[in-house]
Amino acid sequence: MGVLLECSGLTKRFGKREALKQVDLSVESGKIVGLLGPNGSGKTTLIKLANGLLRPDGGSIRIDGQEPGVYTKSIVSYLPDRMYFADWMRVSDMVRMFRDFYTDFRLETAEDMLERLEISGSERMKSLSKGTKEKVQLALVMSRKAKLYLLDEPIGGVDPAARDFILRTILTNYSEDASVILSTHLIADIEKVLDEVIFLKEGQVVRQDPVDRIREQEKKSVDALFREIFAVPMGAMDWDTHGREGER
Numbered sequence: 001m002g003v004l005l006e007c008s009g010l011t012k013r014f015g016k017r018e019a020l021k022q023v024d025l026s027v028e029s030g031k032i033v034g035l036l037g038p039n040g041s042g043k044t045t046l047i048k049l050a051n052g053l054l055r056p057d058g059g060s061i062r063i064d065g066q067e068p069g070v071y072t073k074s075i076v077s078y079l080p081d082r083m084y085f086a087d088w089m090r091v092s093d094m095v096r097m098f099r100d101f102y103t104d105f106r107l108e109t110a111e112d113m114l115e116r117l118e119i120s121g122s123e124r125m126k127s128l129s130k131g132t133k134e135k136v137q138l139a140l141v142m143s144r145k146a147k148l149y150l151l152d153e154p155i156g157g158v159d160p161a162a163r164d165f166i167l168r169t170i171l172t173n174y175s176e177d178a179s180v181i182l183s184t185h186l187i188a189d190i191e192k193v194l195d196e197v198i199f200l201k202e203g204q205v206v207r208q209d210p211v212d213r214i215r216e217q218e219k220k221s222v223d224a225l226f227r228e229i230f231a232v233p234m235g236a237m238d239w240d241t242h243g244r245e246g247e248r
């Protein structure tokens, strides 16, 4: 299995803030990888760089050997952290848009998934709940036969029962030589499907390991390890008796 995503010295700045600092990492094809880290650690920035929505300020990022561009967009299926469609559209319009846009779109897969999720094609996006909109988007993104799926918080807004369906959807809808990179805060829910994890802290990779190795070496779950590495010291905040943050 070859390397599908490779970052070398990857750096991204927003003004004076360094969102990513000299990131080196590689992801092989055939893996489901969790991109994990606290708020502001650089997960979305990395995903946007991989998708060509941002340009690096230093270092490089390559997908299937190429810098993000026309070719990589044809093999990457991207679920953004925010909605990007017009509210007036019906679900069926969205399906049609994906079918027209992407030659690798599998119409039957999309229709089957939406049916299982009990989402009708005639529904207007604006009439759907936030979680249902997310399900529609994920169903469409996973219906492409891509080489790399970049999913930014794919289960953030959906209820626990639907999360399992979505995880199974992710597992069953990518081919063996494809990879999935997903960011999430819901580690306990998702770690059972992950092959590897990448921990990001303040724009740097602090750990990249297969999940099995973490369980073997650390004798704990990824969720427990994450909580340990990223624990916020109790003394960092003082709370007064009314539950408000106290003055320090």
Ligand SMILES: Nc1ncnc2c1ncn2[C@@H]1O[C@H](COP(=O)(O)OP(=O)(O)OP(=O)(O)O)[C@@H](O)[C@H]1O
Pocket (backbone or CB within 6 Å): 014, 017, 018, 019, 037, 038, 039, 040, 041, 042, 043, 044, 045, 046
């Ligand atoms: N467009 C922007 N302009 C300025 N700063 C930005 C911009 N996008 C991201 N940042 C900053 O870059 C850093 C990394 O942000 P990013 O959104 O990648 O983090 P994240 O790990 O995805 O966070 P979260 O878990 O909260 O979604 C943060 O400090 C953020 O404030």
